[in-house]
Amino acid sequence: MGIINFTTFVVTSFLFILSPGIDTIFILNKSITQGKKWGLYSTLGITTGVLIHTIFAAFGLSLILAQSATAFNIVKYLGAAYLVYLGITKLFVREGIIKKESQPQTLSVKKTYFSAVFTNTLNPKVAIFFLAFFPQFIQPAYLHNALPFIALGITYGFIGLLWFTVLTLFAGAFSNKLQSTPSIILWLNKCSGAVFILMGAKVALTKR
Numbered sequence: 001m002g003i004i005n006f007t008t009f010v011v012t013s014f015l016f017i018l019s020p021g022i023d024t025i026f027i028l029n030k031s032i033t034q035g036k037k038w039g040l041y042s043t044l045g046i047t048t049g050v051l052i053h054t055i056f057a058a059f060g061l062s063l064i065l066a067q068s069a070t071a072f073n074i075v076k077y078l079g080a081a082y083l084v085y086l087g088i089t090k091l092f093v094r095e096g097i098i099k100k101e102s103q104p105q106t107l108s109v110k111k112t113y114f115s116a117v118f119t120n121t122l123n124p125k126v127a128i129f130f131l132a133f134f135p136q137f138i139q140p141a142y143l144h145n146a147l148p149f150i151a152l153g154i155t156y157g158f159i160g161l162l163w164f165t166v167l168t169l170f171a172g173a174f175s176n177k178l179q180s181t182p183s184i185i186l187w188l189n190k191c192s193g194a195v196f197i198l199m200g201a202k203v204a205l206t207k208r
Contacts, residue, residue, distance in 0.1 A: 001151055002142025009137040009152060010159065016133075017160045022083070022199050026119055027164050028171050029090075030112055036172030041109045043164040045116025047157045052121050054153025057130040058146035072124050076203060079122030083200030086115065090193030123203065130156075 003009075023046045031039030055061075064071050120126060130153065138148045 001148045002139040002145060003137055003148050003151060004139055005137055006155075010155065012133075013156045013159050014163070017156075017163050022123065022203075023116075023120060023160075023164070024167070025195055025199070026116060027168060030116075031168045031171035032174055034108075034112075036168055038109060038112050039168030039172050040165065041113045042116040043161060043168055045113040046120050046164060047161045048113075048117050049120025049126070050157040050160060051153060052117075053126050053130050054150060054157065056127055057134060057153065058149035061127075063131060072128075075122060075124040075127075079119075079124065080200045080204035082118055082122055083196050083203060086119070087193040087196030087198075087200060090196065091190055092193075125203070 027039055027042045027046065030042040130149075134149055134152045135143055137152060142148050
């Protein structure tokens with residue numbers, strides 16, 4: 001499919017995924033404060049976002065973000081606003097809301113999944129990153145073919161899925177212990193809320 005240096009791509013992708021970012025903080029917050037199930041749904045949501053960005057890159061939609069300042073800013077500010085919204089809701093969460101028993105689980109995990117999808121998809125930097133990163137591992141003659149982009153995107157998503165699943169299981173192991181201390185959960189929510197707001201501000205201030 002025109003892919004070159006695949007081993008290098010896998011290693012480099014893992015190093016990128018390993019570095020802490022918005023996705024990592026989102027998954028850790030859900031895993032620690034609500035448990036493994038919510039962390040796994042967050043992981044699935046982030047992976048879905050990666051696949052959406054892969055489709056964007058494969059069919060040239062990411063190129064619009066790279067070339068159009070207006071399109072880039074629209075997505076950027078939407079993503080920033082959503083992160084700030086998540087942060088504010090965590091800052092002002094009440095103690096009773098953060099207990100797992102207080103929410104219908106089906107509704108809660110669906111909300112967690114879609115929140116993760118939006119968090120990843122509305123980050124224009126991911127789209128630009130894929131557009132810059134993937135072509136380095138594709139033969140020039142295949143750059144206008146969607147298949148190598150899709151293959152690399154699926155590989156990147158699979159690596160992320162594995163890593164974030166391990167991270168979720170590790171962080172979720174502390175969830176049951178922390179649930180017996182609501183004050184710690186409340187404090188963690190407020191700290192993560194502040195981090196989300198700061199990340200939203202960072203996204204809003206980023207340039208192409």
